[in-house]
Amino acid sequence: MSHRSVLLTATSARLRALTTTDRPAGRRSALRGLVVPAAVALVLAFVLKTFVFQVFVIPSGSMMGTLQKGDRVAVDKFSPWLGDTPQRGEVVVFRDPGGWLPPEPGAGGVLGGVRSALSWVGLAPSADEKDLIKRVVAVGGDTVDCRAGRPLTVNGTALEEPYVYPGATPCDDYPVGTVTVPPGHLWVMGDHRNDSADSRFQQLHNPGGGFVPTDHVVGRARVLVWPLPRWASLPVPETFRHVG
Structure with missing residues (x-):
């Protein structure tokens, strides 16, 4: 070679x-x-979900008139960090104050693992997070009058409620009479009054009462983001601006 x-x-x-x-x-x-x-990307998604905003799925028809079951709303979780507190007329997501929701078995196996991973980054609701969505009608110190056959009043002012589901009555299903909201709490109601186990129902049937502690509020629902054809903001109705 x-x-x-x-x-x-x-x-x-x-x-x-x-x-x-x-x-x-x-x-x-x-x-x-x-x-x-x-x-x-996962870390950023987790930070955004925890401190800035989160997309929530509407679980029931209790907010029909404004939100349908299965809608997605973007919830502002940042404003509470700046000291903002829930105001009358806002649509808010809050943790179960106790006994508002029945216990649900969590999904196991692969499906449960996938759901847990998606909920960790805020792309799916968690089975461990017992959250509800309702409209704030009154805040601490307010007096609510809710009687059958009459409009709902807050601090003596009758509310005009165009957001209520057509055909639903303001208080006929659960007429609780006159209640005063304790400091640091909220009185919340669904827009579909005939299909909402809200503060009225809880006041009558739940030993814990119908008041939601403000520190249970996760954030304010600001935008309906899905389905896209119904994309809309969720402003405070004009009627609440006239409540004394």
Whole structure:
């Protein structure tokens, strides 16, 4: 074998060695290029869900007139960190004050794992988070008068409620009479009054009463984001601006 042939053989062997050692390194580099951005995205999603906003799925028809079952709303969780408190007329998401929701068995297996992962980043509701959505009608210190055959009044002012589901009555289903909201609490009602186990129902049937502690409020629902054809903001109705 000539010197030139020996040199070419050695060069080929060296190239093969370099190629085989570079392949795993290249795969590892490509994998890092996928894993790192995905991890950053998940952390950002978790931070946004925890401190800024979260998308919630409407679980029932109790807010029909404004929100349908299955709608998605974007809930502002940042404003409470700045000291904002719930105001009359706002639609808010809040944790179960106790006994408002029946216990539900959590999903197990692969489905449960997927749901837990999606809820961790705020893309699905968690089975552990017992959340409800209602409209704030009165805040601490307010007096609510809720009687059959009459309009709902707050601090003596009768509310005009165009947001109430057509055909529903303000208070006929659960006429609780006159109640005063304790400081640090809220009186909440669904827009579909005939299909809402809200503060009225809880006041009559729940030993814990119908008041929601303000520190149970997760945030204010500001925008209906899905379905897209019905995209809309959720402002405070004009009638609440006239309550003394």
